Amino acid sequence: MEAAPTQALRVENIAKRFGALTALRDVNLHLNQGEVLGLIGDNGAGKSTLIKILSGFHKPDEGRILVEGEEVALRSVEHARQVGIDTVYQDLALVNELSVYHNMFLNREKIRWPLLNNRLMRRLAKQHLDDMGVNIQDVTVEVAKLSGGQRQAIAVARSVYSDARILLLDEPLAAMGAKEGTLILDLISDLKARGTVSIIIIAHNYAQVLQVCDRVNVLQHGEITFDKPTSQTSQQELTDLVVAEYRAGRAARAANNRRSNP
Template identity: 40%
Template sequence: MSTATTVLAARGIVKRYGAVQALAGADLEVRAGEVVALVGDNGAGKSTLVKVISGAIVADEGEITFAGAPVRITRPQDAQALGITTVFQDLALCDNLDVVANLHLGTETRTLSVLSEIAMERSARDLLRSLDVKIKDVRAPVSALSGGQRQSVAIARALLGQPKMVILDEPTAALGVEQTAQVLALIGRLREHGLAVLLISHNLVDVRTVSDRIVVLRLGRNAGAFETAQASQEAIVAAITGAVR
C-alpha cells in the first residue's frame, strides 16, 4: 500500500472559531485504492477536517496537495473540480423521485433539449451493476428503498463525475446488520475501482472491517495512525480517549 499514489495530503491544518481551536495542526494522507478511516470522539475535529477538504469551510493555516500539486480549496466547487466528492450523512436524496432521477439529479441527459429517460435509465443500471448494487426496480421511489439501498444510491450518485476521492460521512449510521454489510461491501468495491476513500465513522467494528489505515484525531490533533490489520482494538481506543498505553 505504501507504493500507491498519494491522492490527497493535508498538512498542518488549523481552524479556529474565535477562542475555540477546532483543528490544531492536523495531518491526513489518502492514497489511491485504499480506505482510510478517520476516527475520534465528538469534538475531535473530524467534521471540521472533512469540511476543509470538501470546501465547506476554509482553513486558517496549513496546506493541501492533490495528486502531488498544491491546491487551494475555498468552496465545494473547488473540491469537486479536483475530483473530491462527499456523501454526507443526510444523503440529500429526493424521496419522491425514483432511483434514476436521483442518480442524475442536476446532470440530466438531454437530446435535442428533451430529457432522454432511456439513456438515463441505461446509465443508472450500468453504474449500479458495476458496483454490484442490487436494486430490483430503478423506477421505484427512493422512499421505498431500504436504508442500505438508499446509502448505495447516494454513493453511486457521487461516482457519476468520475471522482478520484470519495469522502463518506458515517455511511452505516442507523443501519441494520444486513444493510451495514451491504454498504461495507460497496466501500470495498470503491477501493477495487482504485478510488481513494476517506471514511468517517464512530463504529470501530465497521472501521476495522473495511479500512486499510486508521487515523485518530483528538482535540484537533493527530493522536495516532494505524495499519488496520496490525492494530489492536485497545490501542485504537487508547488513542481516541488519550489513555496512556
C-alpha cells in the same frame, strides 16, 4: 527497494478556528491512491470540520491541501468536485420524491432537447448500479421507498459515477442494521479492489473500520495523534485511546470546576 505509494491526497498543518473556538490545530494526514482510510475520534474532535474543509465547504485558516501532488486552494464544494473530491454525508443529499435514476443524474441531467432524456438516464443508471454490484431492481422507484442501505449505496454510486477520485464518507453506516451495513461494507470493499477511488471514512464502529480500512487515524484535540495500518492495531487499542481522552477531559473539567468554586 519498494517504491513509496502514490498519494491521492495530502493535508499539511491544517488549522481552523471559529471565533474563540479552535476546531483544528495542526492536522497532517495523507491518503494513498486506492487506499481506504478510517478517521475516528470522539464527538467534537474536529472530524466533521476536517471533512468540510476537504469538501470545499470551509476554508482553512492555515495549512495546505495537495491533490495528487498538486497544491489546491478549494474555493467551493463544486471546485472540490472538479478536482475529484466528493463527499457523501449522513443526510445523503438525495431527493426522496425523485426516482433512483433522477437522483443518479441530479444536476447532471441528460437532455434530448427540449426534454429530459429519461430513457437514457434509466439505462445508464441501471447499468452503473449493476456494474457496482448495487442491486436495485427498479430504478424508476422513488428513493423514499428504499432502505437506508440502498439509499446510501445510491449516494456512493452517484459520486463514483461523477468521476470522483477521492471519496469522503461521513458516517456511512450510522443507524443501519447488520444487513444494510454489510451492503455498504461490501460496496466499499469492491471499490477498494478496483483501486480507482481513494476513500476516507468517518466512523464510530471500530470493528467495521478494522474490517474495511487499510489504515486508521485518530483525531484528538484538533490533531491526528495516531496513524497505523489496521493490521497493526486492534479494537481494544482504538477504544483505549478514545476512552483515555474522555477521562482526561473529564478530569480537566473537574479541576477547573474546583478552581472556580473553591
